[in-house]
Amino acid sequence: MxxxxxxxxxxxxxxxxxxxxxxxxxxxxxxxxxxxxxxxxxxxxxxxxxxxxxxxxxxxxxxxxxxxxxxxxxxxxxxxxxxxxxxxxxxxxxxxxxxxxxxxxxxxxxxxxxxxxxxxxxxxxxxxxxxxxxxxxxxxxxxxxxxxxxxxxxxxxxxxxxxxxxxxxxxxxxxxxxxxxxxxxxxxxxxxxxxxxxxxxxxxxxxxxxxxxxxxxxxxxxxxxxxxxxxxxxxxxFNIKEKITDYKPPRQYFCAKCKATISEKEALYCWDRKKIFGGKAYCYKCQQIIRKGKSQV
Known part of the structure; x- marks a missing residue:
């Protein structure tokens, strides 16, 4: 058995x-x-x-x-x-x-x-x-x-x-x-x-x-x-280093207005439209507010 x-x-x-x-x-x-x-x-x-x-x-x-x-x-x-x-x-x-x-x-x-x-x-x-x-x-x-x-x-x-x-x-x-x-x-x-x-x-x-x-x-x-x-x-x-030192953590992006975490895609969208967003990155909600403000000027 x-x-x-x-x-x-x-x-x-x-x-x-x-x-x-x-x-x-x-x-x-x-x-x-x-x-x-x-x-x-x-x-x-x-x-x-x-x-x-x-x-x-x-x-x-x-x-x-x-x-x-x-x-x-x-x-x-x-x-x-x-x-x-x-x-x-x-x-x-x-x-x-x-x-x-x-x-x-x-x-x-x-x-x-x-x-x-x-x-x-x-x-x-x-x-x-x-x-x-x-x-x-x-x-x-x-x-x-x-x-x-x-x-x-x-x-x-x-x-x-x-x-x-x-x-x-x-x-x-x-x-x-x-x-x-x-x-x-x-x-x-x-x-x-x-x-x-x-x-x-x-x-x-x-x-x-x-x-x-x-x-x-x-x-x-x-x-x-x-x-x-x-x-x-x-x-x-075997005397080997446990961690490889060249590891780089992913970047984080934040909305310049409300400080919320945003995606890289949202940040790039803003940076590609400097005339509207002034070279800063915003979340989707804040983007709409800024766009609305620009349209009323």
Whole structure:
């Protein structure tokens, strides 16, 4: 069951595309904006690929609840969780998606190296990143007492942290006794992983502990209270002036007699007839009075 759909940062992309149309950008600013757009779009592609498999297996399930694109803020810290899976036993899966291209290499010391065409470059550990997200999520749940109480005892959840990569990505892993990479899985394996974990935990014996659908929904809604949309000031981020200084407000025109605001058309009409109006501008009503006075002379 889907509780929250992903927004895929549509607003941010629109803002960055609008910035690129500015004519006062430096070459460096253009490069940085284009690079940020590329990074966001690449990340979105990875999230969409993973969401396809997650939704395929869990969208219509009455035992699983899915929250996509969850950005939690708590006590000055942020956890950007790509996908959150919760079942009726409160097994909570924190899923981080990474679009790592064709090949990723993980060294014996836990370093992550991306292979792109003929280049190799390191990235921060997505395992550690997701564990930080898990830590903040756990803190929110515990401190705010979000979980329900059953028979006088607050339910204790189980947390599972995984990093999802595209099914076509080649993963070069070190020996397991050197560095454990079992939390790095391909997106199409997520269903089998949840089933395997259930078997290992003896889930059949826990059927009596199943919470109701409404209980899990209530928990998810409480958690969503800590969701905040990302608000980035891209002008400040890229050191761009927020206002273009050559803006000129439209002129205003006033009647020389009654001081009422008049249109540019009324003013031009008077200025084109200096013999009648003496080079001054008047509203239509005052024009008629002046014309009548002239005719009586």
């Amino acid at each position: 889907i509780i929250k759909e992903a927004t895929y940062r549509k607003k941010e992309i629109e803002e960055l595309e609008k910035l690129l149309k500015r004519e006062d950008l430096t070459k460096r600013q253009i490069f940085l904006i284009e690079r940020e757009l590329y990074r966001i779009r690449k990340g979105i592609k990875g999230e969409k690929d993973a969401a396809y498999f997650i939704n395929f297996y869990f969208k219509d399930s009455k035992n699983w609840f899915v929250l996509h694109d969850l950005r939690l803020e708590y006590k000055g810290r942020v956890a950007q969780i790509d996908h959150l899976l919760i079942n009726r036993l409160f097994h909570i899966y924190i899923l981080e998606t990474k679009n790592m291209g064709q090949k990723i290499e993980i060294t014996e010391t836990g370093e992550f190296i991306i292979h792109y065409k003929k280049s190799r470059f390191g990235i921060p550990s997505p395992i550690e990143q997701n564990l930080r997200h898990q830590a903040l999520l756990k803190e929110i749940i515990e401190n705010e007492k979000l979980l329900p109480v059953s028979f006088g005892i607050r339910i204790k959840p189980r947390y599972f942290s995984y990093v999802l990569v595209h099914p076509n990505t080649i993963i070069k892993r070190p020996q397991k006794d050197k560095f454990d990479t079992s939390s790095i899985i391909k997106a199409d394996q997520i269903y089998n992983i949840t089933q395997k974990n259930a078997e290992n935990l003896g889930i059949i014996l826990d059927i009596v502990k199943l919470s109701s659908e409404e209980t899990v929904k209530t928990f998810a809604r409480k958690l969503l209270r800590f969701h905040r949309k990302s608000e980035v000031n891209w002008y400040k981020y």
